[in-house]
Amino acid sequence: MMKKVNIPRVVIAATQSSSGKTTVVTGILRALKNKGLNVQPYKVGPDYIDPSYHGMAAGRKGHNLDTWLVDESMINDLFVQESKEADIAIIEGVMGLYDGGKNGVSSTAQLAKKLNAPVILVINVQSMGDSAAAIALGFKLYDSDVNLSGVILNKLGSPTHKALIEEAMKKINVPVYGAIFRDDSVHMPERHLGLTPAGENNAREVIEKISEKIAQEVYLDEIIELAKTAPAIEVEEFEAENIKKDxxxxxxxxxxxxxxxxxxxxxxxxxxxxxxxxxxxxxxxxxxxxxxxxxxxxxxxxxxxxxxxxxxxxxxxxxxxxxxxxxxxxxxxxxxxxxxxxxxxxxxxxxxxxxxxxxxxxxxxxxxxxxxxxxxxxxxxxxxxxxxxxxxxxxxxxxxxxxxxxxxxxxxxxxxxxxxxxxxxxxxxxxxxxxxxxxxxxxxxxxxxxxxxxxxxxxxxxxxx
Structure with a gap:
């Protein structure tokens, strides 16, 4: 028997790797938790380390959504199962929004369409003006089946810089969900495989510092409202089996x-x-x-x-x-x-x-x-x-x-x-x-x-x- 489940959700994607999306997502997770929300984090793709930060920030285990490792037909079931009792699900993308295998297989875009979730695009706007709007428009038009709903501007240089790009975004009717100013003291610790796992460093302090900045510069209430626009997900209802652990x-x-x-x-x-x-x-x-x-x-x-x-x-x-x-x-x-x-x-x-x-x-x-x-x-x-x-x-x-x-x-x-x-x-x-x-x-x-x-x-x- 099929059932419909309402889970407010949003995908935070990026134009490319190293745009700052993991830092942004980790900060959003903690800031939402600090607002009293029960937040379920996800990571698109096979990465192990990002979910360790997600889990620490949200206070719930981070899970992966990977359409290669787990058959696409099972993704919605996994998502609904792990989102139980959550007020909102935040899904961090992998690489750039459309990056993956042939025809976008295993990409963030594919996952966003599968979950029917709105997408917010993180753009590193350092040394950029109106071109940021051109990038956003290109991403929006590239696949009309992807619900690209807005952007977060990352690494802004000044209030003037912010105003310039926000005005450009108005011209193309793309909402801005955050304007984050550059701060080189706020970053995640790294080593050869990427980020250092959260359990090995002063991750809690780093996460708290990031969340304070995000709470001031990302429009959390607007993100919550956007997440609520995601339609109900239809999944098959299963009765849990009581299996003896032998x-x-x-x-x-x-x-x-x-x-x-x-x-x-x-x-x-x-x-x-x-x-x-x-x-x-x-x-x-x-x-x-x-x-x-x-x-x-x-x-x-x-x-x-x-x-x-x-x-x-x-x-x-x-x-x-x-x-x-x-x-x-x-x-x-x-x-x-x-x-x-x-x-x-x-x-x-x-x-x-x-x-x-x-x-x-x-x-x-x-x-x-x-x-x-x-x-x-x-x-x-x-x-x-x-x-x-x-x-x-x-x-x-x-x-x-x-x-x-x-x-x-x-x-x-x-x-x-x-x-x-x-x-x-x-x-x-x-x-x-x-x-x-x-x-x-x-x-x-x-x-x-x-x-x-x-x-x-x-x-x-x-x-x-």
């Missing part, structure tokens, strides 16, 4: 490993898994009662010294591997399970060592983009030739794997150019690679993984009996 998965989560999609982990819970979080940095061992381990992405290269020194944790992971416990790892987790990591200065740090390879950090970004991953041999995620959608984003490379017998996990196909290459590692109980997947969008693989964990647990119980 397995436990240990999730590595700390400053070194923080790249997880909440909805992806929730899918494992929906299939009967209890999640138990632990820290490879701080804890002495993995939890005693887990039946499988997941190591997500993050920054093991930044915390390599601390990870290497936690030898009791490393030993406990090795013992779990000896027991053939199912272990799945992505990107940073993949690096941690290798023999070691060469950092940017070529210093070597010994890691867990259950994957016969090493990770080499590089000054330049090695790979970014969406991929299809074909499973090369039956493993804990699926059967040979099964395909999984995912994405890559990493500065490191997998080295010392020239042996012809190396058990590659996948054949990756880049969606950008169809280039194919072998990747990762899969043997017995381990699957690990640079692939970031979303279990909600890879439901069959999530189900298969959980079934493999159940089989492992049952085999242990039979041995004990």
């Amino acid at each position: 397995i436990t998965i240990g999730i590595a989560q700390d400053k070194a490993f923080s790249f997880y999609y909440p909805a992806s982990l929730a899918q494992l819970e929906n299939l009967g898994a209890k999640l138990k979080f632990f820290s490879p940095l701080e804890d002495e061992t993995i939890p005693d009662d887990v039946d499988a381990l997941i190591f997500g992405g993050g920054f093991p290269e930044v915390f390599a010294q601390e990870l290497m020194q936690n030898t009791s944790m490393i030993k406990s992971i090795r013992k779990a591997n000896e027991r053939k416990m199912p272990i799945y790892a992505e990107c940073g987790g993949f690096m941690y399970l290798m023999q070691g990591i060469y950092d940017f200065e070529q210093r070597f740090y010994e890691m867990v060592g259950i994957i016969p390879a090493k990770a080499q950090m590089n000054k330049k970004l090695q790979t970014v983009g969406y991929v299809k991953a074909k499973i090369l041999q039956d493993n804990i995620l699926g059967k040979q030739n099964d395909e999984i959608k995912g994405h890559e984003f990493h500065f490191s490379t997998q080295i010392d794997t020239q042996d012809e017998s190396f058990p590659w996990a996948f054949e990756f196909t880049k969606m950008r150019n169809n280039m194919k290459y072998k990747a990762g590692y899969a043997k017995d109980n381990i699957v690990s690679s640079y692939l970031h997947l979303h279990f909600l969008g890879s439901k069959q693989n999530a189900k298969y993984f959980v079934e493999q964990i159940r089989a492992y647990k049952k085999s242990l119980e039979m041995e004990e009996n």
